[in-house]
Amino acid sequence: MMEEKDTELLSRVTANHLFLAQFEPxxxxxxxxxxxxxxxxRAILQTVVARGGVFDSVLWSQSCSSPALLTYLSxxxxxxxxxxxxxxxxxTDTLRLRVEFLLLVQTISSRVSESLRKKIDLEGIEKDVDKLESQDLRPELITENEELSEFNGDSVKSLRVLDKILELGLNRLKPDLVVVDESIGEGSSGGVVLLDEAELMCLRTVILENADLFDVLCGNIQKQVWWVEHDDSGLAITLRREEKRSEEDEKVLKLVQRSVQIAHLDAMKECLKESDVEGVISNICFLHLxxxxxxxxxxxxxxxxxxxxLSGKAEYGDIWFAMRDKLLSVYGEALSSNCRHLxxxxxxxxDExxxxxxxMFRASENNQNPPPFERLQSFKAxxxxxxxxxxxxSSLNMAICHCMRDMYHYTRVSGLHVLECVMDTALSAVKRExxxxxxxxxxxxxRLQPLLAVMGWDLLSGKTAARRKLMQLLWMSKSQVLRLEESSLYGNQSDEGSCVEHLCDSLCYQLDLASFVACVNSGQSWSSKFSLLLSGKEPIGYRNEDACWDPFVENFVLERLSVQSPLRVLFDVVPGIKFQDAIEMISxxxxxSTVEAWKRMQDVELMHMRYALEFTVLALGAMESSMTDETGSHHQMAFCYLKDLQKHLDGISNIPRKIxxxxxxxxxxxxxxxxxxxxNCASPGSHSELSSTCTGEHEDPAPYEEGNKMVVSYTGLLLDILRQNLPSAIFEQENTLSSNITDGRPALEWRTLNAKRFIEDWEWRLSILQCLLPLSERQWRWKEALTVLRAAPSKLLNLCMxxxxxDIGEEAVHRFSLSPEDKATLELAEWVDGAFRRASVEDAVSRAADGTSAVQELDLSSLRTQLGPLAAILLCIDVAATSSKSATMSQKLLDQAQVMLSEIYPGGSPKIGSTYWDQIHEIGIISVTRRVLKRLHELLEQDKPPAIQAILSGENIISSSKEFHRQGHRERALAxxxxxxxxxxxxxxxFLSGKLHNLARAVADEETERDYMKGEGSYTNRKVLLNYDKDGVLGLGLKAIKHISVSAAAGENNVQP
Incomplete structure (x- = not known):
């Protein structure tokens, strides 16, 4: 019981607070x-909501001012x-929507009532205006006061329509899950509110003044209609009367939506008539399709x-910016309407x-550039x-931004890609230059500038000036700045340059190389300030007014650079390029990439190799020219060239290349x-540069010394340079060689070994050169020194003899591992020379008193053992004819040879076998040797005969040569x-007839010689024979003599009287 009393008491208190409009209590x-x-x-709240908060005698307060608000809070x-x-x-969702609808209509109605109330107060009409706030008393007040309707009929009509809409909202909150009598239901209208479009159009002014509330109201209606159309509650009991009322309500609600849209469209049309674009735009957000x-x-x-x-879309300026803002406002308002279809x-x-x-643009004549680009061009102009x-x-950046936005729309509508359109337009401009x-x-x-520069390069074929301007505009002056400013956007510094940008750098480098060649070809000096690569953002002063460079040269170089390396092209077209210019251009x-860096290092090394060879040739050529130069300038130049050779060899770091x-x-x-x-190999200006620098750092006192010391110093310096550039040991080669050329290590070792042997050999020969002097007791010349340095070991041994x-000859024998014949020749020559010296210095009186001879007996048994009898015989003949300085010594040697020859002559017949032809060869040599010995003995049998060496060199003339000739012919015929x-x-x-012919010829030769001696032959033939008699001692062909041709002799004969 106690609980029932409490419940009853709380119910009464709740009702009191309800009628006092005290919602919180x-x-x-x-x-x-x-x-x-x-x-x-729950029942109390459902009752309040179902009645729409409409109760009699409710004292409305500020916290709860209307039934709709009470309904919403409840x-x-x-x-x-x-x-x-x-x-x-x-x-419950539909319930909330219907309650919100009631609250929105009540709010709109309250605003209209408040507006009407203010107007009544301003006009001073004494009426009970407070009744306007009450939905129940408002119709009575309007009906009783005709003056109020006449004063503001539109507002009054709007209030009536709003009251009907509010009534519709109240009816939609009434409970519909109740059982009623069908007769009662059919006899009543069921609270259906009927409104037509004409009535709703009275709200036009109210709709425009409260557009935001009506927009929300229409959104609420849309949701209610959607819930009705998609209602799947599945309730089995529904009254036909409720279904009919729901359909009628839905029609009225949709009519409200349509009236709101028509009101806004009419307002927009009126604004368009008045050219009020801003007013039109302000209504877009309330449109919904x-x-x-x-x-x-x-x-x-x-x-x-x-x-x-879009009528202000003429050019980029204030008008265009205003147009852009209006267009953005149109889209902004459309997006705020929350209507995707709009x-x-x-x-x-x-787009249309x-x-x-x-x-229109395509139909015009000037359709080279799309309209956005034309507007941008006009703006810049x-x-x-x-x-x-x-x-x-700032203005230019803004115009570029707007042009880009227009280009996106242009390409989108045209069905193109924006980048494709931009590139086509730019390439067209490049083609027109x-x-x-x-x-x-x-x-x-x-970022497309490098790409355009590369693609436009081929469009400007043969136009180097246009190509240079293209690269300067699109790559150097723009893209490089962009790359520097946006370098922070890249995560990695190595990712900054793309392959296209690297290609642009290569093209700029090719232009620089072409301009360098053209400049050198025109005889002018080239400076790095002409370079596209090094100019950066600064404009380049490419040509002056007096420069007349042949474009053919530049185009020729560019064509070659397209298929060949810069290093090859540079040295092909400028063979005399200076090293400093070459290293600057290659650098x-x-x-x-690292591969390109490695390639450039290889190019630099190849340049060092090229200039090293050039200075080598120049140094050797200067030494050859020094033979005819008495001033010594060529000696100085030769040493300067060697200094430069050393520098270039030091610049080569690759060991195989140094080798x-x-x-x-x-x-x-x-x-x-x-x-x-x-x-062909000297650089223009090289000589002048070297001559000027030789007086400074290249100055060396050695080149200014004359004669032997100069040649030795030059050769020694050259050998030192070669030695310094060889690897010190094989392991050094192994450490420096890469795995790619390990197979070539044996070849490199072989070349290194040969080079070291050559240097050691020439250093030894150089020491010999310091100990020797030419025959004429003068200093060595370069070619004479080269003869000694290049001489074969046997010739070098002859020179020593x-x-x-x-002593030097003995050292040469051991150094070059000469044959036993050469060693024996040296020993025999040394004995002969020693014997001659002893014979020349001993006192002739002593010799006569003692009856001894200064010439000691010669024991050739050791020589014969080493060489064999035939070789020992030939050696004795050789030494007697070439090295012996006295006839006595020559006679001694020839006697020894004759003794050894008698031991082996005539010998046996050759035996058939593998050595048959060797035996024949030995027999021939013995036969010739016997005749030579006989002839030499005959020369020494004369009275006071000279040394055979003097006879063979032509210093002495043999008077009885004619008799010897005749004796030779007779012996030949007898044999x-x-x-x-x-x-x-x-x-x-x-062959008996042939032999008889040879015999007859030998006899005829003897008769011909006899006729010559009698003076019966011609003058020319006698002179030739006399010349042979003068120089020849062993017969024609055994000695290289100065022959006088028959034709020359005949010429002399014709000249004489």
């Missing part, structure tokens, strides 16, 4: 009642209960609006207008030069007349006759 008591009787508390509390919508056929109005109505209004907005319609209309503009730089840059225009086009996408070559260079220089040392090709340097007789006895009769 009302809510508090409901919460207490809910704790005791939840069903009762709904919020009701939704906290379980099964809150138990008396309705719809769910799903609110019952045909799309054509929207389309007509929006199309007129966009035409007005945004799409505006975009379609916009752009398509019309594009068609109209920029005033006196404008502040910062303002100009409008390079600045192309640069302006690519200001939209600066400018852009590096794109190659040393071997090439060694090969050059074996060549003569290198000075003949100096003009001729100069009586037997032939004896041989024929012997063959006849043996039965050998083959």
């Amino acid at each position: 009302f809510r508090a008591t409901l919460l207490s009642l809910r704790a005791r009787n939840p069903e009762l508390a 709904t919020l509390e009701l939704l906290q209960f379980n099964d809150a919508s138990s008396i309705w056929s719809f769910d 799903d609110y019952g109005v045909e799309e054509n109505e929207y389309r007509m209004v929006l199309q007129d609006l966009l035409k007005r907005v 945004v799409q319609m505006i975009q379609v209309i916009h 207008l752009l398509s019309e503009e594009i068609e 109209e920029l005033k030069p006196e404008t502040n730089l910062d303002d100009k840059i 409008q390079l600045q225009e192309a640069s302006n086009v690519l200001s939209l996408f600066p 400018m070559r852009p590096i794109t 190659l260079m040393v071997n090439i220089i060694i090969s050059l040392l074996h060549m003569d007349d290198l000075s003949l090709n100096l003009t 001729q100069r009586a340097k037997y 032939m006759l004896n041989q024929m007789i012997e063959d006849a006895h043996k039965g050998k009769r083959q």
Whole structure:
């Protein structure tokens, strides 16, 4: 019982707070009642909501000023209960939507009432205006006071329509899950509110004044209609009367939506008539294509609006910026309407207008650039030069941004890609050689500038000036700046350059190389300030007014650079390039990777190799020229060239290349007349540079010393340079060789070993050269020194024997591992020379008193043991004829040879076998040796005969040569006759006629000689024979003599009287 009393008491308190419009106390008591009787508390709230907060005698307060607000607040509390919508056929979401609808209509109605109340107060009409605030008393007040209707009929009509809409909202909150009598239901209208479009159009002014509230109201209606159309509650019991009322309500609600849209469209049309674009735009956010109005109505209004907005799209300026802001406002308002179809319609209309503009552009004659680019060009052309730089840059950047935005729309509507369109336009400008225009086009996408520079390169074939300007505009002056400014955008520094940018660097380098060649070809000096690569952002002063460079040269170099390396092209077209210029041009070559860096290092080494060879040739050529130069300048130049050779060899770090260079220089040392090709390898100006620098750091006192010391010093310096550039040991080669050339290590070791042997051999020969002097007791000349340095070991041994340097000869025998014959020759020559010296210095009186001879007996048994009898015989003849300085010593040697010859002559017949031809060869040598010995003995049998060496060198003339000739012919004829007789006895009769012919010829030779002696021959023949008699001692062909041709002799005969 106690609980029932408490519940009853709380119910009464709740009702009191309700009629006092005290919602917070009302809510508090409901919460207490809910704790005791939840069903009762829920029923109270459901009753308040179902009645729409309309109760008699409610004292409305500021915290709860209207029934709609009370209903809304009560709904919020009701939704906290379980099964809150138990008396309705719809769910809680629909309940909330219907309550919100009631609150929105009440709010709009209150605003209209408040506006009307203010107007009544201003006009001073004494009426009970407070009744306007009451929904129940408002119709009575309007009906009783005709003056009020006449004063503001539109507002009054609006209030009536709003009251009907409010009544509709109240009816939609009534409970529909109740059982009623069918007769009663059919006899009543069921609270259906009927409104037509004409009545709702009275709200036009109210709709525009409260557009935001009506927009929310239409959104609420849209949600309610959607819930009705998609209602799947599945309730089995619904009254036909409720279904009919729901359909009627839905029609009225949709009619409200349509009226709101028509009101906004009419307002937009009026604004368009008045050219109030801002007013039109302000209504776009309230448009919605799903609110019952045909799309054509929207389309007509929006199309007129966009035409007005886009009419200011002439050029980039203040008008265009205003147009852009208006267009953005149109899209912004459309997006705020939360209607996707509206945004799409505006975009379609916009695209149609752009398509019309594009068609007009294509139909025009000047259609080279798309309209956005034309506007950008016009904007840049109209920029005033006196404008502040910062303002100009800001305006230009803004225009570029807008042009880019227009280009996106242009390409989108045209069905193109924006980058493709930009590149096509830029390439077209490059083809017309409008390079600045192309640069302006690519200001939209600066990163495309390297690509355009590369693609435009081929479009400007043969036009080097245009190519240079293209690279300067698109790569150096723009892209490089962009790359520096945006370098922070890259995560890795190595990722900054793309392959296209590297290609641009390569093309700039090719232009620099071509300009260098053209400059050198025209005889002018080239400076790095002409370089595209090194100029950076600064403009380059490429040509002066007096420069007349042949474009053919530049194009020729560019064509070759397209298929050949810069190093090859540079040295092919400028063979006389200076080293400093060459290293500067090669160092400018852009590096794109570690491989490119390695290639450039290889190029630099190849340059060092090239100049090393050049200075080697120059140094050797200068030494050859020094033979005819008495001033000594060539000696100085030769030493300067060696200094430069050393520098270039030091610049080669690759060990195999150093070995190659040393071997090439060694090969050059074996060549003569290198000075003949100096003009092909010497650099222009090299001689002057070297002559000026030799007086400074290259100055060396050694070159100024005359004669032997100069040649020795030069050769020693050259050998030192070669030795320093060879690896010190094999392991050094192994450490420096890469795995790619390990297979070539044996070849490198072999070349290194040969080079070291050559250097050691020449150093030894150089020491010999210091100990020897030429025959004429003068100093060595370069070619004479080369003869000694290049001489074969046997010739070097002969030179030592001729100069009586037997100790050096013995060293040469051991050094070169000469044959035993050479060693025996040296020993015999040394004995002969020693014997001659002893014979010349001993006192002749002593010798006569003692009866002894200074010439000691010679024991040739050791020589014969070492060489064999035939070789020992030939050695004695050789020494007697060439080394012996006295006839006595020659006679002694010839006697020894005769003794050894008698031991082996005549010998046996040759035996058939593998050595048959060797035996025949030995027999022939013995026969010739016997005749030579006989002839030499005859020369020494004369009275006071000279040394055989003097006879053979032509210093002495033999007077009895004619008799010797005749004796030789007789012996020849007798020998032939004896041989024929012997063959006849043996039965050998083959070739007898030929042998008889030879015998007759020998006899005829003797008769011819006799006629010559009698003076019967011609003068010419006698002179030839006399010449033979003068120089020949052993017969024709055994000694190289100065022959006088028969034709020359005949010429002399013709000249004489």
